[in-house]
Amino acid sequence: MNQTRQIAQLIPARDTSDGAGVRLKRSLGQNSATRADPFLMLDAFSSDDPDDYIAGFPPHPHRGFETVTYMLDGRMLHRDHLGNEGMLRGGGVQWMTAGRGVIHEERPQQVEGLMRGFQLWVNLPAAEKMKPAAYQNIEPEDVVVITLPEQGEIKLIAGDLALQELHYIGPVSGVSADPLMVDISLLPGQSLTLPVPEQHRVVVYPFAGSLQVSDTPVSTDQAVILSDGNQVALTAGSEGGRALLLAARPIGEPVAQYGPFVMNTMTEVEQAIQDYRDGCLTG
Structure with a gap:
């Protein structure tokens, strides 16, 4: 029996900055009360003013x-201390598992024009927090594009999706939270009912146009955390609408966080800080 998820919580994004002054909007992760297990943080950045992004994100550590x-x-x-390097282009994705530790930097490769996208932090279970770092660099051409009957579209980045009597599989694989990540674009007045795993936490982030979630209008630039159910219902407004939909299996473990270190206890966080100071964060 199908059950449409309803709105459980709205988290409006707040203007903030990170890195060397990159301007962004943060919804999930403003504080410990605005997480949505396993999602720790969601930042959206969008500006055609180089002063808002040009300094990028100088070298910084992550663990856990x-x-x-x-x-x-x-x-x-993207560049890290191990010599890994990759170029993210419009429509592309990098899924980085920091695991035990990585020190990396992200530098814009443009001096003018629009820079727009998202960064999401996804927690790891205790058993995987100290595994080696790994990367999945997804080129724009590898993202699965599903054209809807009314000519809207879905870009499937991660997870499996059964739709229109077909089964689609996104290019991201082998990550522990069994995530579903899709970019949904709907035409004016278009409706979509999307199946989602019943056991997953689901978040919708509208970022263009206007949308209704389960018949309730929601404004752009806020995280919409949904209740239990096995499907999500979206309807676009008169100018169409676009949203990022995230779903993943909750971990259900304690979260201890200090900046870029996310462990299960503060003792483990303190060890991560010490490892970074000692130059042995990554092994």
């Missing part, structure tokens, strides 16, 4: 979780 960068427009270079 995953970062997901989804570029909508622009170009960003």
